[in-house]
Amino acid sequence: MPLQFDSSRYQRLESLSLNTSSPAAIRFTTDQGQAVLVEASAPGVFRLSMGTPAATGKPASGSATRAAALHDLLARDEAIGEAVVEQADVGGQPGWRIVQGDNVLEIAAHPVRLALYRKGQQVLASSADEDLCPLGTEDASAPASWALCFDLAAGEAVHGLGESRIMLDRRAERVVSDEAGSRALPLAWSPRGWGLYVNTLESVVHDIGLPEFAPDSYVVTVADAQLDVFLFVGEPAEILNQYTQLTGRAGQPTLWSMGAWLHQAADTGAEQLASVAGQMRSRGVPVDAVSFRPPAAWEIRAKLNLEWDAARFPDPRQVLGEFKGLDLKVCAPGFPGVPTHSPMFAELEDKGWLLTDETGAAQVFAGVPASAGGSFGLLDLTHRDVWTFWRDKIRQIMDEGVDAVSCDIQFDIPDGVEARNGDTGARLRTAYPMLAKRCLFEAAAWNKTPPEGVVWSRDLFPTGQRLPMQAPVSVPNTWEGLAESLRAALTSGASGLPAHAHDIGSPEHPLGTMTPELYLRWLAAGVFSSHLRFHAVPGLLPWDFGDEAFQHAQTLMQWRYRLIPYVLGVIEDAARTGLPVQRSMALSFPDDPEAHAHELQYLLGPALLVVPAVQPGNQIRVYFPKGEAWWDLNTGWRYEGGTSWTFECGLDRLPVFGREGHMLCLGPAAQHTGEFNSARILDEVWLFGMPVHNPSVMRNKIRVMQMQGSSYAKGLEGLKILPSEGLEVKRRGAEVRISRAR
Template identity: 35%
Template sequence: MFELSTPDWNSVAQTEITGKCQLLPSGEVLIQTNHGELTLSISEMGVRIQNEHQFTVNDYGILVNQPSVFAASITSSSTHTQIIAQNHSIEIQHRPFAFEWKKSGEIKQKTPNDGHFVRQFRLPPMAKTPQGWLFSIDLGAEEAVYGLGEKWSGLNKRGQLIRSYNHDALGVNAEISYKNTPFAWSPKGWGLFVHTPSPVTHAVGYAAWSQRGYSVLIEDQALDIFLLDGENGAQIIEQYTHLTGRSPVPPLWSLGLILSKAYYKDVPELLATAKAVRDNHLPCDVITLDGRAWQDTDTRFAFEWDPKRFDNPAAVIDALKEQNFKVCIWEYPLVSVQNKLFDEMARKGWLLKDKRTGEAYRYKWDTSAFAEVLTPLPESGIVDFTHPEAYQFWLTSHKPLFDLGVDMIKADFGEQVEDDNMLAHNGDSGNRLHNVYSLLYNRCVYEAAEKYSKTGPFLFSRSAWTGSQRFPSQWGGDPQADWGGLIGSIRGALSWGMSGAPFFATDVGGFYKDTRDSILFARWTQAAVFSAHIRLHGIGQREPWSYATDAENAANKAIKLRYQLMPYIYNTMKQSSKSGLPVMRAMALAFPDQRLAHSFELQFMFGDSLLVAPCTNPEGRVDVYLPQGNWTRFPNKQKYAGHQVLELTLELDEIAVFVPEHHSIPIGVNVENVEMLTVDYEHTDNLPHWPDHDINQ
C-alpha cells in the first residue's frame, strides 16, 4: 500500500519519448516511450492517454460509452511533437515528457510549471514508480478542485492529499470514506478522470508535493487518463457521466420517508412501530429491517429469515403491506463459515480464494469496532462477483425475497477486499479488486431488483466506486450523532454529488453516540428534507415522538413539507437522470460564475429553484449568502435582494430556504404515503404552484 508521505522525486523514472510519434488509422497517436507504448487521442470529451496494458486487463465495465476520436495531424521534431485535431492542439516535449493542451488557442491544461534547481520540473509530468503511474497537471494560484467522491471536509480539495480507496470508515470524521472515484474537476473548465479499478492517490496542490500542481499516483500497471473538456462543473459532470453512466429515475415511493433503526429486535417491536407511525399520522413509505432485525448474526448472510423470530415471514410482510408500507431489508456480500451455504459456495469456487491455500478465504473482522453496541461478526467468506455463476446465484437468490413482498435492498458493506492474499476467479486480487468490488456488488443487487421487484427497482448502497451512480441510490454511513456528524454528512452528500452521483441520503439524527439531542434531530430532519432520499436511522429510536415535543413538531412539519415537495423533487430527479447533475448542488456547481458564492460550502441548491441553508448549530443561527438577483423566502414569501449575506436566527420549526425571482414550485397534496396519491406527479402543469398557492402545513 502506498504511504501518504512525501516521495523522493529524484528516484523515479520519468517518462521520455524515444521514437517518432505515429498517426494511427483510428485517429489516435502512437507514442513510443521508455515505459512502453502510449496512445493519445482527442475527442469531444477532451484528451485521453492510455498505455498498452489497458487493453489486456479486466476493466469491469466501468465505462458505458467510448468517445468518438477526432481525426488528427502530427508534426514532429527531435524535441517536440504537435498534435492538432479540430480546434484542439497539444504540444508535447519529448525529454522528459511534458505537454500543453490548447482549445481555440486558449490553454486548457498543461504540465505544472513548478521549476526546480535540480531538474526541470519539481513534480515529474509522467513517471513510473514502484507503486504505479504518476501523472501531473497544473494548478493556477487560486484554482479550486472539486469531486473525488464522498468526502467529509472542505468541498474544495485544494491543499489535500486524498486516496481513492473505499473504507468501512466508521464515521464521517476523517479522510477515509465509503464512496470514492478518481474524478475531479475545476471551475476553470477541465476535469480529470482516471479510468481504473485501482487505488489512486491525489495530491491536489498538496504543498508537501507541490502547491502548484495536481498529481495522481495510480496503483496499477494499466494507464487510462481522461482530461475532460467543459466550460463549468455541470458540463464536465455531464461528460464524466456520459462515459461512466447515469442513474435511472427511482420510483416515486422511494422519495417518501424511510424509517429505520439498528435494530427492531423482534416482530412485536417492528409491528408496534409500524402501527405507531400510522397512529401518529407520520408521513412514511418504507420501514427497514436492518441486519440483525431479520437475520441470525452468527449465520448470516444466506437470504434466510431468523427462524427463532420469524416463523412466518410472509405474515409479517403482509401485515406491513396492509398499512401501506414498502419493506426494505439489509444484506452484505459475506457468508458466515457457520452456515452450510459457505461450504457449498466454497466447493463451487464462488467465494474469493486464499492465494496461499487455494481454499475459500476466511475473512476475520476487526472486533475493536463493535465494542458494546454492535454484535461481533463471524468469520466469513466473501462472494466472488467476478465468477459468472456466483454472480448469477447471488442475483437469483433475491427472487424469493421480492416474491414475498420485499421492495428494496439496503446493500451494506463491500469494503472488505483488502488483502493481497485474496484471489478472484478472474485473476485479480488485492488493490485491483478492492474498489471495484463495490461496483460489482451494487450492480448485482440492482439487477436483481430490476428483474424481480414488483414496485420498481431501488437500491440503497453504502460503498461505491466509479459507475455505482448507475444503481440508485447511496447513503452516507455511520455519522456521529452530533453537530459535526450533521456537517460532515452535508459535505459528504455535496462532494458525492460533485463527483457525478445524483442521489444521496444521510442517517438522520446520526448513527452512533446518540445523546437524544432533540434540537439536533429536528435540524437534521429539516436538512434531509432537501436531499434526494430521506431516512431516519441510527442506534436507538428515530421516530419523532421519541424526542421532545417541540422537536417532534418541527420534524413532523418538515416531513409533511417533504411530501408536498414530491412533484418538484421527482421532476428534479428526472433532470438528474438526463444530465448527471445531482439533486443537491453545491454553490460552486450551481453558480459557477459567482465566485463569492463558492465559499459557502454548507448551503446548496436543491434542484433549480430552492436554495437551502441548513442550520448546523443548537442556537438556530444561519448565515446564508444569496447570489446575485432577487430572492423570495420559502414558504413565507419575504423578498430579498441578492448579493448579500443574511444573518438569521431561526425558531426550531423554521427553515432557511429561498427561491429565485420568477421561479415557481409545484406543490403536492398532503398524504401519509404515496399509495394515497390520486394525482399524477409525472406532469406538474395541473398542480398548484407556490407562490400563487400557499403551503398548507
Template identity: 35%
Template sequence: MSAVLPLPEEPLWSRLPPLAVTGPATQLSASTISLPTTAGPLLATALADGVRLRLGPTDLPLYPILAGDPAEESATLAEDDAGVTLAWGGFRLTLGREPLTFALERDGRIVQRSATDGHFVREHRLPPFARREDGGWFVALDLAASEPVYGLGEKWGPLNKRGQFVRSLVFDALGVNGERAYKNTPFAWSPGAVSRSGWGVFVHTPATVTHAVGAPLWSQRSYGLAIDDAALDLFVLAGADGAALLRAYTDLTGRAPAPPYWSLGAILSKAYYRTADEILEAAREVRRRGMRCDTITFDGRAWQDTPTRFHFHFDPARYADPKPVFAELKALGFKVCVWEYPLVSRDGPLFAEMAAKGWLLRDRRTGEPYLYHFDPEPFGQVLTQLPVSGLVDFTQPDAYAFWRDAHRPLFELGVDMIKSDFGEQVDPDCVAANGDSGERLRNVYPLLYNACVDEAARLYCPTGAFLFGRAGWAGSQRYPVQWGGDPQADWEGMAASIRGGLCWGLSGGPFHASDVGGFYKDRRDPELYVRWTQAAIFISHLRFHGIGPREPWAYGPEAEAAVTLALEWRYRLLPYLWACVEEATRTGMPVQRAMPLAAPDDPAAWGFDEQFMCGPDLLVAACPRPGGEVEVYLPAGRWRRFPQGGEPIEGGCVLRLRLALDEMAVFARDGAAIPLGPAVRSTAETGFAPEVETVWRG
C-alpha cells in the same frame, strides 16, 4: 504495489526519470495515435469532450467502470522537432518530447497541461510522467493560482480539495470525519481560472489513486497523481462549468436511472427492530400518529441470525413464517426494505457450497476461501460481533448469477428495497476468479456487488429497482441510491454528512441520503434530530436510521411537532423533487447541488460548504450547530424565504439568522414556480406518481 502510499515531504517519485519520447508518432486510426516512449507506447485518442492518454498493458482484467465506448473524434496529426500535435474540432493536443509532456487547448485556451513547477536542481519539481519503481505511475498536472478543485467522491472535509492529499481507496470509514470514505471516485474537476477554461481529470482504473491536489508538501502549483496500477488510463475533459464537466464525466461512466417515485418518501429504520412485534408496533404507531412515511426497514440483525449471516432467510427463531408480518406491513401501506452484505459466514448454510464451487474469493497464500475477520472493537462493543466470513466472488459468472437469483424469493415475499451494505472488505491477499489481486479488485468490488443486486431487483421486484448502497466507485451512480455510511450522532457528524453528500454530487452521484439523527450512539438529542431532518428533506432521499430509536415521538413533543412539519413539506415538495430526479437522469446534475455547481458565476458562494441548492430553485442553509444560528450566502439575483414568501431579498450578501426550532433557512429564486403536491401520508395516496396541487410563486 502498496495500497497505502507514504506521504513524505519529498515524494519518492519526484526524482524518478521523467518519460521521454523515443521516436515518431504513428496514426493507428482516425482518432488515435501511438507515440513511443521510454516506458512503452503512449496512446492518445481524440474525444468529443477532451483526450484519452494511455500507457502500459491493455490485457489486465477489465471492469464495467465505463458505461460504454467513449465517443471518439477524427483528428489530424502533425509532427516536428519540438513535438507532436493532434487537432480536432476546437481541440489541440501538443505532446512534448524530452521530457514527455502534454498540453490540451480548446479554442485557443489551455484546458490542462503537464505541471510547470520548476526546481532549482532539476527541470521539474515533479516529473510530468514517470513509471514508478513498484510498477505504478505518476503524473503531474498544472494548477493555476487559487484554482479550486472539486470531486473525488464522498469526502467529509472542505469541498475544495486544493491543498489536500486525498486517496481514492474504498474503506469502511467507521464514521464521517476522517480522510477515509466508503465511496471514492478518481475524478476531479475545476471551473478553471482566468488563464484557462474548466477541466476535469478522470483516472480510469480499479486501483488506488493518491491525489496531491496542490498539496504544499509536494507542490502547491501541481496536481500529482500516483496510480497503483500497471496501466495508466487518463481522461482529460473540457467544460465551461461544473454542469458541463459532470455531463462529460457521466457520458463516460453512465447516469443514474430514476428510482421509483415511492423511494422519495420517508424511510424509517433503526439498528435494530429486534422482533416481529417490535417492527409491527413501530409501523402501527407511525400510522396512528399520522407520520408521513413510505418504507420501513429490517436492518441486518433484525431479520438474520448474526453468527450465520448472510443467507437470504429470515431467522427462524423470530420469524417462523415472515408472511403474516409482511401482510400486515403491506396492509398498513408500507414498502419493505431488508439489509444484506456480500459476506457469507463460515458457520452459515451457504459457506460450504459456495466454497466448494469456487464462488468465494480465495486467499493467495493458501488457495482456500479467504476468511475475513472483523475487528471486534467497532462491532462487538457497539452492537454484536460479526462472524468470520468469506466474500462472494462477483467476477465468477456462476457466483454472480447465484447471488442475483437468490433474491427472487425475497421479492416474491414482498420486499421492495435492498439495503446493500458493506462491500469494503476486500484485502490485498484476496484473489478473484478472473485472476485479479485484491489490490485491483478492492475499489471496484462494491460496483460489481451493487450491479448484481440491482440486476436482481430489475428482474424480480414488481415495484421497481431501488437499492441503498454504502460503498462505491466510479460508475456506482448507475445503481442508485447511495447513502453516507455511519455518521457520529452529533453536530459535526451532521455537518460532515452534508459535505459528504455534496462531494458525492460533485463526483457524478446525483442521489444521496444520510442517517438522519446520526448512526453511532443513542444520544437522543432532540435539537440535532430536528435540524438533521430539516436539511434532509431537501436531499434526494430521506432515511431515519441509527442506534436507538429514530421515530420522531422518541425525541419529545416539541421535536415531534417540528419533524412533523418538516415531513409535511417533504411530501408537498415531491413533484418538485421528482422533476429534479428526472433532470439528473438526463444530465448527471445532482438533486443536492453544492454552491460551486449551483452558482458557477458567483465565486463568493463557493466557500459555503454547508448550504446547497435543492434542484435549480431552492437554496437550503443547513443548521449543523445548536442554538439555531445560521449564516447563509445568497448568490446574485433576488430571493424570497420559502415557504413564508414575503418581500424579495437582493442577493450577493450574507444573512445571519436565528431560527426557531420549527423554522428552516430556505430561499427560492424570485419568480420561481415550485410545484407542490398534497400533504399525503405516503406516496400511495397519489398512486405512486407526482400530483401537483398548487404552484408556489412566493
C-alpha cells in the same frame, strides 16, 4: 503507501514522435518505443492511453477475461468526438495542438508535457517543478506504475474524489482509491474548468496540494501497467455530464423511496418496529418504508437456497404481511457471505464459488456486523455463474415481499485473496463492492423499463453513480455532526453520485447532545434532500422533544411529501444530465468564488437554494449567487444575486429560495406515497418570476415556451398556480399564459 511522492522512482517520458492521425485518434511513439494514443473521446473530453490494447494495437494478456468482465468501467468505450491536429510551438519546444472547437489539448514533444485550454485560457498544465515528474513510468521497459503531476494555481480548489466530511475542497488531502477509509471515487475537477478520471480498477493515489512535499501540485500515481486517463474541459456541470455519459448513469429509484424511512433500533424485533411505524402514522408523521438492522436476514443453506434467520423471522410471510398491511415497504439486510459453520461452506468451496487465499482454499474472513460476528467466506461474484445465482436468489426473496436490500461489503480484502477471473489486491477491493451492488440492483429492477429499484448501501466504488442512491453517513449528534452529514452529501454529489440519503440523528453516538433545536434543523435539512430516514430509537423520534417541536416536525414532513414530485423529477434529470439532487455552490456557480465560501449552502435540483442552519440561533446568513435573482418561499420577497442577507428563521422552516425563471411543482400532503393519485401527482405550481425553464417534476410533461414577452405553459391543467409578485396568470384551454401584470 509512502507518506510522500518519490519522483526518483519514475522515468520521465522525454520525447514523442507523431505516427498517424485521424479526426478521432492520434498515435504517437515515445523515445522508449511505447505506443501512445490520444483520442477525441467526446466534445471537451480527451483520452490519453499508454500500454493499453487500444494504444498498442495488441491484445493484452487476459484481455478476453477483461472483455467479458462483469465490472466494465466504461459505458461507452468508443470515441465519438473529432479533433484537428496542428503542429505547434509549445513553450519553446516542438509539439502539437489537438483542437476540439474552443477546447485544446496541447502536448510538448520534448520533454513530454500536457496542457488543457478552454476558450484560449489555460486551465491545467503539467507541473513545471523539476523535482516532480510531469508524466512518467516506474519502469519504461515493463511499466507497472505511472505518475502524472499537474500545477495547481494559487487558491485553486479541487472537488470530487469521493465523500468527505471535512471540506468540499479536497486540496491538502491524500485519497487512495482502494482504502475503505478514503471513501474514494475516481472523478476530480476544478471550478477553473478541468476534470480528470483514471480508468482503472488498480490502486490510484491522489495527492492534492499536500503541504509536506508539493503544496502547489496535483500528483496522481497509478499502479497499473496500462495508463488510461480522461481529461475533461468545461464547466463542472458539463464535466459531470460527460463523465456520466462515459461511465454510466443512474437507474431510477422507486417513488416510495422518496418518502420517509424508519430504521430498526438495536435489540428490538419486527413487532417493535411495526409499533413505532404505526405510532408515526397515527401521530401524523408520514412514513413509507422500514429497514432492518444487520445481520443478514437470510443465509445460504441446503440445496443452495436462501433461508430466513429463524430466530429473527420465525414466520417471514407473517412479518412481511404485517408491514404490507400498514402500506409499508420493507428493506432487509443481505450479504454475499457464507458462514464457515454452514454445511454449504465446504460444498461451495469445492465448487470454486468462494474467493480463495494463497493456498487455493476458500478465504476465511473475520466476523463483521452483517455476519453477526461469525467468520465467513465470500461468494466469488467475478464468476458469472455465481453472480447469476446470487441475483436470482435475491430476486426470489423480493418476490416473497422484500422491497429493497441493504448491504455494506466494503472492507479490507487482503492482497493474497484471489477471484476466479484473476482479480486480487487493490483490483479486487475496488471491484467486489461494485459487483455486489450491481447484482442487487439488477435483482431489484427485474424486468422494469427503465430499470427501477433501491439498494441501500454505504459502499463507494467506480461506476457508483449507476445506482440511484447512497446511504447516509453516521455522524455525532452535534451541530458539527449535522455539518459533516451535509458535506458528505455534497462531496458525493460533486463526485457523480446522484442522490445521498440523510439520517435524522445517529443511534451509534450519544443521544444526550441532540436538543429540540438541533433535531428540527437536522430534520429540515433531511426534508430538503433526496432521501431521509428516522431511527426507531427513543431520543431520536419526532415526539421526543416536546409538543411544540413535534408540531414543527409535522409541518416539515408535510413539506417533504409535497416536494416528492420535484425531488424525483430531479433524480430523473440526473439520468439525462449527470447532475446530483444536492449541488454545491462550486458545482452550480463556478464563476462566483464568493459563493464557494458558503460551502454548506446548496441547490436542491435546479430551482431551490437551501441554506441549512448549522449552529444554534434563529439568525441565518445567506449569500445569493451572482447572475440570478432569488424569491423567498416563506415571504415571496425577491433578492438580487451577489448580495448577502441575515434572516430570522424559526424552527419550523429553513431559508429556502426559488431561482428566478424556474417553477416549483408540488404534490399533495399525504401519509405515504400510496395515497398519491398516479393520474394527478401534482397539486399546485409556484412561479419564481417569469418562467423560462421547463420544470423538474416526475414524469415531466410540463413545457414552457416564450413568445412576445409572455410565457406559455402546457401541462398545468387543473393545478393551482401561485404567481410571484408582478405576474398574472390566464388560462387559455389547455394552455396557461403568464405575463406581466397590467
